[in-house]
Structure formats: C-alpha cells, structure tokens
Amino acid sequence: MSALDDQLRDGIAKIRKADIVVGIPSFRNAGTIGHVAATVARGLREHFRDARVALINADGGSEDGTRDRVRENAKDIPVAVGRYVGPPGKGSAFHAIFEGAVSLDAKACAVVDSDLRSITPQWIERLAGPVLRGEADYVTPLYARHKHDGTITNSIAYPLTRALYGLRIRQPIGGEFGFHTDLARAYLAQPVWDTDVARFGIDIFMTTTAVARHARVVQAFLGAKVHDPKDPAADLGPMFTQVVGTLFRLAAEHEAIWREVTGSRAVPVVGDPEPVEPEAIEVDPARLRAKADSLAADQKELWKDVLTAPVPRAIGPDGWARIVFDFLAAALRHPGESERLARGLLPLYYSRVAEFVDEARDMTTTQSEDIVELGARAMEKAKEKRATSDSLARSESTSGVEAARRKP
Ligand SMILES: Nc1nc2c(ncn2[C@@H]2O[C@H](COP(=O)(O)OP(=O)(O)O)[C@@H](O)[C@H]2O)c(=O)[nH]1
Ligand SMILES: [Mg+2]
Missing domain, CATH: 3.90.550.10 (Spore Coat Polysaccharide Biosynthesis Protein SpsA; Chain A)
Known part of the structure; x- marks a missing residue:
C-alpha cells in the first residue's frame, strides 16, 4: 500500500x-x-x-x-x-x-x-x-x-x-x-x-x-x-x-x-572532525534510578530466564555487555519476542545510563567518548566470548520466556 x-x-x-x-x-x-x-x-x-x-x-x-x-x-x-x-x-x-x-x-x-x-x-x-x-x-x-x-x-x-x-x-x-x-x-x-x-x-x-x-x-x-x-x-x-x-x-x-x-x-x-562542545543537556541520575526501580519488578521473572548471572550492583561496561548479549541470545531464540525482550532490558538501560551520568560528571563531551569506547570494546569482547563458547544462540532453558509470554 x-x-x-x-x-x-x-x-x-x-x-x-x-x-x-x-x-x-x-x-x-x-x-x-x-x-x-x-x-x-x-x-x-x-x-x-x-x-x-x-x-x-x-x-x-x-x-x-x-x-x-x-x-x-x-x-x-x-x-x-x-x-x-x-x-x-x-x-x-x-x-x-x-x-x-x-x-x-x-x-x-x-x-x-x-x-x-x-x-x-x-x-x-x-x-x-x-x-x-x-x-x-x-x-x-x-x-x-x-x-x-x-x-x-x-x-x-x-x-x-x-x-x-x-x-x-x-x-x-x-x-x-x-x-x-x-x-x-x-x-x-x-x-x-x-x-x-x-x-x-x-x-x-x-x-x-x-x-x-x-x-x-x-x-x-x-x-x-x-x-x-x-x-x-x-x-x-x-x-x-x-x-x-x-x-x-x-x-x-x-x-x-x-x-x-x-x-x-x-x-x-x-570532512575534518574537530572537537565541538555542544549545548548542555541536564539529566538527573536519581530520576533514572527511580525509573529503573519502578520498572524492574515486572521484569524479574524474565531476567531469571534470560540472564546468565545476577545483575551486579554496579553494572559497569563489562556487566552491561554481558547483559546485552544475554538478551540478544534470548532474541535469537525467540525473534518474535524481540520487542518484549527490549522492554525487559529497559530498566537495566536506565541503571546503566545513571551510572554513565555519574562517571561522566566532570568530563567534557569529548572526554566522555572514552567511556563510550570502553563500552564498545566490552561488547566486542562479549561477542568473542560467546562465539568461542557457542552460547549465543543455544540454550537449554527457554521456559521462562515462554511462561511469561503465556501470562495474560
Ligand atoms: N511524521 C512524523 N514524524 C515524526 C513522528 N515522530 C517523530 N517524528 C519526526 O522524526 C524526527 C525525529 O524525532 P525526534 O522526536 O526529534 O527524535 P530524536 O531526536 O531521535 O530523539 C523529527 O523530525 C520528528 O518530527 C511522527 O509520529 N510522525
Ligand atoms: Mg530530535
């Protein structure tokens, strides 16, 4: 059409x-x-x-x-x-x-x-x-x-x-x-x-x-x-x-x-990239954490099934990469569930962004690029790790995803 x-x-x-x-x-x-x-x-x-x-x-x-x-x-x-x-x-x-x-x-x-x-x-x-x-x-x-x-x-x-x-x-x-x-x-x-x-x-x-x-x-x-x-x-x-x-x-x-x-x-x-300091945007990490907490309760059952390790108190770049690849692995097993899995990841994204805001508190935008780069390398490493253990697509336990889906 x-x-x-x-x-x-x-x-x-x-x-x-x-x-x-x-x-x-x-x-x-x-x-x-x-x-x-x-x-x-x-x-x-x-x-x-x-x-x-x-x-x-x-x-x-x-x-x-x-x-x-x-x-x-x-x-x-x-x-x-x-x-x-x-x-x-x-x-x-x-x-x-x-x-x-x-x-x-x-x-x-x-x-x-x-x-x-x-x-x-x-x-x-x-x-x-x-x-x-x-x-x-x-x-x-x-x-x-x-x-x-x-x-x-x-x-x-x-x-x-x-x-x-x-x-x-x-x-x-x-x-x-x-x-x-x-x-x-x-x-x-x-x-x-x-x-x-x-x-x-x-x-x-x-x-x-x-x-x-x-x-x-x-x-x-x-x-x-x-x-x-x-x-x-x-x-x-x-x-x-x-x-x-x-x-x-x-x-x-x-x-x-x-x-x-x-x-x-x-x-x-x-073009020739040069450092530019764009207009500031204020973000309140406490509000992000509150949002993460209020959304987390509904996702705990899904997390139990998807995550290969408990969510650490401080997530950090490596913790975040592991979590993202856990969710990706679930999405590869259940592509039709991608949007629901993304919703399950949302509270953890809020937590990770709150950490980022704290980590980058005294940094310029240019300096904060280093944290983004660290995060990207952590993702590459996480992928490599999954590839060698071949655990990206295969997993025995998918019951939780299905159980949660059957819920009204
Ligand atoms: N036609 C149309 N354009 C939309 C809609 N939502 C967003 N846009 C346009 O998409 C562009 C990006 O939207 P924006 O809200 O600025 O998103 P962001 O900058 O990516 O966070 C803007 O040009 C919006 O006008 C929509 O529902 N309909
Ligand atoms: Mg915009």
Missing part, C-alpha cells in the same frame, strides 16, 4: 523528476521546521547548482502550521508537502519519502530531522554529495552530541552494531542520512511497514539493512547536533523498545552475516 496521501502524491507528480531529494519527517514542529526547510533549500541551491532537486515534507497530521512553515521557507525549490498514510510514527514518514524519491527517479536522497537548530547548508552537501558522486551508498552523520544526548546510541545502538557487524558507525540512529535510491527501493521491499520500523525503529532498520547489503558506508562530519532535547527518564522508554526490539529482530534475521565477524574496523569520514 502506498504511504502517500493525495496531496503528497500530486505534489510529487508535479515535480516529475529529480536527481536529489531531501526528505523531512515532521509532527508538530512548527517552531523549528521553517529554519530546517530554509537551510535545506539553500544547501540544495548552493551546492548542487546543476542538479534537479526536490524537497519532500512527510507530516503526521500536525495542526500547528508545520506544513505552512515548510511552504513559506522553501519557496525557491520544488517542494511536495503532505501527510503520510500508515501507522503514526517517524518511520511511516520515511516510508512516504522513500516512495517519493523512487517515483522522482532520484539518484540520491537525504533525510534530516525537523527539530534541528544546528543544521547548515553544508549538511546537505555532506549527506547527499558522496552518493550523487558515486562515492558511497549510505552516509551516516558524525556529529558532536552532548554527552547526555543520544543515550540509546551510546549505550547500545553504536556498540552493539559495531560488535555484531564489525563497523564503527558512530551514529547509526542519528536521524540524518544520505543514501542511494536503490537502498530506498530495498527498504520499500521489506515487509516491515506495520512494525516498529514505522516508528522509531526506522533509523536502525536503515543502517542495519544497508550494512547487511554491504553498502559502501561513509560518515559525514557535521559539527554539533543541537535539537529539541529529551530527558531519558521521561521521554525515551518507547523509543528504546522500538530501536532495540528492531535491532534484535534484525540481528536474528542477519545472523549468518554477523556471526563470523570479529573485531571492528573504522568507517571513512568525509
């Missing part, structure tokens, strides 16, 4: 053809999307003078004027604005953008979030340029994010993707990407558009699918990322389950691809 509403489809049909498409997903972003649309238009005009360009805004039904802000701010390039059709979520918006890029027969596509404050015209060049020039198939962003922004990325999406697939893609779920339209075709062909991929599972789905298809990946240095901040204790629970559930399910699907991978290698960078 098409993810384009009539207005989007008409808008795209009028544009007919483009070489580069930039997509912006939105839902109630009237306060910020004007600047993003204006910057995208400038980036396309200034950096791709000889190319046919288009901007697609796929909106979730905002009633705050989000779509008007796009029209007003991107007047001088072809623009299609409308609603997507599908489950509410960022991934459905991307579904519509992919369809648009394919019907415009574009070569390169880029997507950027609608709540960005630090976007510049050069971002568009860095994301779409390598694809248009045939130098890359998939471009991930490389930016400085405040040490307390991107906790799902830092604690699991980056280190686990790196350990499994062997590529050090620092921002696998950053939200900004560039890709060849052939990849958009591959995404559209997958039967995932009524799963968490239609929500916040979209980013990890795009990156993992690109990697599994052996796309040529580069990272585009973009400076600092500043966007609407989120408090992990208040906002990130559903996002965590959607991202991690999708990561687990895809890991089960692609086991043959990552099973033999050992260690990891660097991914080329476009």
Whole structure:
C-alpha cells in the first residue's frame, strides 16, 4: 500500500523528476521546521547548482502550521508537502519519502530531522554529495552530541552494531542520512511497514539493512547536533523498545552475516572532525534510578530466564555487555519476542545510563567518548566470548520466556 496521501502524491507528480531529494519527517514542529526547510533549500541551491532537486515534507497530521512553515521557507525549490498514510510514527514518514524519491527517479536522497537548530547548508552537501558522486551508498552523520544526548546510541545502538557487524558507525540512529535510491527501493521491499520500523525503529532498520547489503558506508562530519532535547527518564522508554526490539529482530534475521565477524574496523569520514562542545543537556541520575526501580519488578521473572548471572550492583561496561548479549541470545531464540525482550532490558538501560551520568560528571563531551569506547570494546569482547563458547544462540532453558509470554 502506498504511504502517500493525495496531496503528497500530486505534489510529487508535479515535480516529475529529480536527481536529489531531501526528505523531512515532521509532527508538530512548527517552531523549528521553517529554519530546517530554509537551510535545506539553500544547501540544495548552493551546492548542487546543476542538479534537479526536490524537497519532500512527510507530516503526521500536525495542526500547528508545520506544513505552512515548510511552504513559506522553501519557496525557491520544488517542494511536495503532505501527510503520510500508515501507522503514526517517524518511520511511516520515511516510508512516504522513500516512495517519493523512487517515483522522482532520484539518484540520491537525504533525510534530516525537523527539530534541528544546528543544521547548515553544508549538511546537505555532506549527506547527499558522496552518493550523487558515486562515492558511497549510505552516509551516516558524525556529529558532536552532548554527552547526555543520544543515550540509546551510546549505550547500545553504536556498540552493539559495531560488535555484531564489525563497523564503527558512530551514529547509526542519528536521524540524518544520505543514501542511494536503490537502498530506498530495498527498504520499500521489506515487509516491515506495520512494525516498529514505522516508528522509531526506522533509523536502525536503515543502517542495519544497508550494512547487511554491504553498502559502501561513509560518515559525514557535521559539527554539533543541537535539537529539541529529551530527558531519558521521561521521554525515551518507547523509543528504546522500538530501536532495540528492531535491532534484535534484525540481528536474528542477519545472523549468518554477523556471526563470523570479529573485531571492528573504522568507517571513512568525509570532512575534518574537530572537537565541538555542544549545548548542555541536564539529566538527573536519581530520576533514572527511580525509573529503573519502578520498572524492574515486572521484569524479574524474565531476567531469571534470560540472564546468565545476577545483575551486579554496579553494572559497569563489562556487566552491561554481558547483559546485552544475554538478551540478544534470548532474541535469537525467540525473534518474535524481540520487542518484549527490549522492554525487559529497559530498566537495566536506565541503571546503566545513571551510572554513565555519574562517571561522566566532570568530563567534557569529548572526554566522555572514552567511556563510550570502553563500552564498545566490552561488547566486542562479549561477542568473542560467546562465539568461542557457542552460547549465543543455544540454550537449554527457554521456559521462562515462554511462561511469561503465556501470562495474560
Ligand atoms: N511524521 C512524523 N514524524 C515524526 C513522528 N515522530 C517523530 N517524528 C519526526 O522524526 C524526527 C525525529 O524525532 P525526534 O522526536 O526529534 O527524535 P530524536 O531526536 O531521535 O530523539 C523529527 O523530525 C520528528 O518530527 C511522527 O509520529 N510522525
Ligand atoms: Mg530530535
């Protein structure tokens, strides 16, 4: 089924053809999307003078004027604005953008979030340029994010993707990407558009699918990322389950691809990374711990079955890596349970993030990178250990998972 509403489809049909498409997903972003649309238009005009360009805004039904802000701010390039059709979520918006890029027969596509404050015209060049020039198939962003922004990325999406697939893609779920339209075709062909991929599972789905298809990946240095901040204790629970559930399910699907991978290698960078200190985000570790405690009670039965050792009082990088691989092993045995397993991991993520906040208290964002690196190496080691004991997929006791599932 098409993810384009009539207005989007008409808008795209009028544009007919483009070489580069930039997509912006939105839902109630009237306060910020004007600047993003204006910057995208400038980036396309200034950096791709000889190319046919288009901007697609796929909106979730905002009633705050989000779509008007796009029209007003991107007047001088072809623009299609409308609603997507599908489950509410960022991934459905991307579904519509992919369809648009394919019907415009574009070569390169880029997507950027609608709540960005630090976007510049050069971002568009860095994301779409390598694809248009045939130098890359998939471009991930490389930016400085405040040490307390991107906790799902830092604690699991980056280190686990790196350990499994062997590529050090620092921002696998950053939200900004560039890709060849052939990849958009591959995404559209997958039967995932009524799963968490239609929500916040979209980013990890795009990156993992690109990697599994052996796309040529580069990272585009973009400076600092500043966007609407989120408090992990208040906002990130559903996002965590959607991202991690999708990561687990895809890991089960692609086991043959990552099973033999050992260690990891660097991914080329476009641009000259320099240390940047982004705007501070306040996170309260006590609130994270309270959240962890309140959610833990419901998961104790699951933990008993999934975990190979009790949860240590201080989890640490090695403890966290072991826990994550215990949950991954359970997800490989029960891929259909991935989302429920991700929910079981959520309280432990809150605990680990609280520890990270304490560990990084007096560190700059650049210094806190060392902790992230330590965590990533711990994940690689945990994978190696499981590979030699061959305990990743096999386990005798799965009864608890099934018993918990049967519960009403
Ligand atoms: N169309 C649509 N876009 C969404 C929805 N939820 C989030 N987005 C967009 O997805 C992008 C990223 O969302 P955001 O909340 O900033 O997530 P984060 O920065 O990854 O934590 C933004 O451009 C949002 O407008 C949704 O339900 N529908
Ligand atoms: Mg955001």
